[in-house]
Amino acid sequence: MKELLQQVINGLSLGSIYALIALGYTMVYGIINLINFAHGDIYMVGAYVGFAVTTSLHLGFFPSLVISMVVCSILGVIIEKVAYKPIRGSSRIAALITAISVSLFLEYGMMYFVKAETRTFPNVLGKNSLKLLDGSVVIDYKNIYIVAITIILMVALQYIIRRTKAGKAMRAVSLDREAAQLMGVNVDRTISYTFAIGSALAGAAGVLVGVYYTTINPLMGIVPGLKAFIAAVIGGIGVIPGAVFGGLFLGMIETMVSAYGGSLYKDAVAFAILILVLLLRPSGLLGRNIKEKV
């Protein structure tokens, strides 16, 4: 029972990180139908920015989180303008190849600058922990930070999407780009906002992972990127609550499989769930199939 509670906390933390990354995949897919395979690498860049800010500038956790989010959002906007915008309207395979190229460019570009070796993230949150149930359940402060920051970011995202003009424009463009244009929405600018926000969330995830798992390297974005993508598909790609649900679901399942079934199986289970969802509910667990009214 206590062991289970401990694992639930770990699952929530991992799931939060997947959810933050999955949001970027799903938002970009929702608006331009592109699977941005470079998204996991933006998260990697976020981790390195956090690393640089804490080790070179000696700033604390929150400044590094904010700076990383800002840098990643700018990077995301530049990637969209330089790589994806010119091929908008081309075939999906062209878009896919471009996304993979951007991904490789970021991975090996980063390797050129920081070398391939693994770095150890400084412990910026201290070693404090919360002991529950007479000390048999230990909640690391790191876990609390991860979950709390994820919740704050998601509330902020929800606010932006529901209440602000930019957010409404994002929803309108993803529902019907041409109709949004007829309302006067600037589609290019709206796509930029989407990349900025999605990339900022990935940047935050990068810093949180650095803090949580303490090691970072230039290829660290590949597997979590893939997992977050799976999470987005499980939840229903293009559906924002789906990304959050899919991320938490996958994080929880992986943690439980690692704890009780052996960590060797966790990736296999992730893919098995993906295949099951694709077979049984291709639009995702929270996805909707809206039929157009004629």
Added chain:
Amino acid sequence: MMIELINVNVYYGIIHALKGISFHIDEGEIVTIIGANGAGKTTTLKAISGIQRIKSGSIMFNGKDISKSSATDIVGLGISHVPEGRRIFSNMTVMENLEMGAFLRKDKAEIKKDFNKVFELFPRLLERKNQLAGTLSGGEQQMLAIGRGLMSKPKLLLLDEPSMGLAPIVVKEIFEIIKDINKEGTTILLVEQNANMALQTADRAYIIRNGEIDIEGRAEDLLKDETVRKAYLGG
């Protein structure tokens, strides 16, 4: 003249969709464009609202050539395009759809007044203002599309087949409202396949065929015209 198209050509790849179209609309008029499927009616509206680039020719709106302006700027200048098939944002509420119509406006107090105007025009939308637009009936969706189009406070309203797929009684209602909107001072370009209703509503009409203006004249004259009756009004 409020708007004038001069020798406008539009291509989709190798398809020559508009072949040197010219026409004009005066302020305060209701002008209709009628024609068969694929004649180029929708393309004409898209060219005006800037979501389809023209290959040559010019589109003068209040004396300014807008044929190279962005869709955003054209909305800002006072042209609102209610697209074929309604194209409301199905996953947004009625209210949010109307807000999207006022996207470029900043005059909050005036926007509020215009919400009320739209609700006066379409009381059924008021009852359903917090409902998801996708759950409205076809007629209500058309009302929402028109209301959303009005929220940008247009000088010129482009309507693409507002009667499409609606029951005759609803069509009548919609056309009455179109006349009311015009009486309030909005100039209207009405594209229709329902030639009978369109000619009864409009002041002047253009009949478009294979991307060219075939016949033009006063609507009431065309209603009586033998060739028009045979070809477009079912005898």
